[in-house]
Amino acid sequence: MWGEDMKIRYTEFGCIEVDKHEYRHDIVIRKGHVHKRKKDPSKAYKQENWHTPITAFEHIPWGQEGDSLIIGTGQSGLMPIHDSLYDDAEERGVQLEIMRTEDACIKISEMEPSKVFAVLHVTC
Secondary structure (H helix, E strand, O other): OOOOOOOOOEEEEOOEEEEEEEEEOEEEEEEOEEEOOOOHHHHHHHOOOOOEEEOOOOOOOOOOOOOEEEEEEEOOOOOOOOOOHHHHHHHHHHHHEEHHHHHHHHHHHOHHHHEEEEEEOOOO
């Protein structure tokens, strides 16, 4: 869990650094806790896209109604987002904030850790 001086940055293609710890895989952040993104439930939708999209069938850190879910779509912003994620967000009353991963890291670094709900893609 991050302290008050949490630092998160997209250091290079394929890598995010959180409090001096490197992650070379996609990550999920829920209230300051970092976990590896488990995208197996979304792999079935890769055929519809050129890349495994993020779908609502993964373990998504939704938060509560009124919260925002930050989606970092990679270096170039190319990670596909499946319609199921938009539908689920609307049903839950959660706002999706979709941006390139570098921009998502900047936004997250300015937030209180307990308010961070995010999925960050490290490539594309």
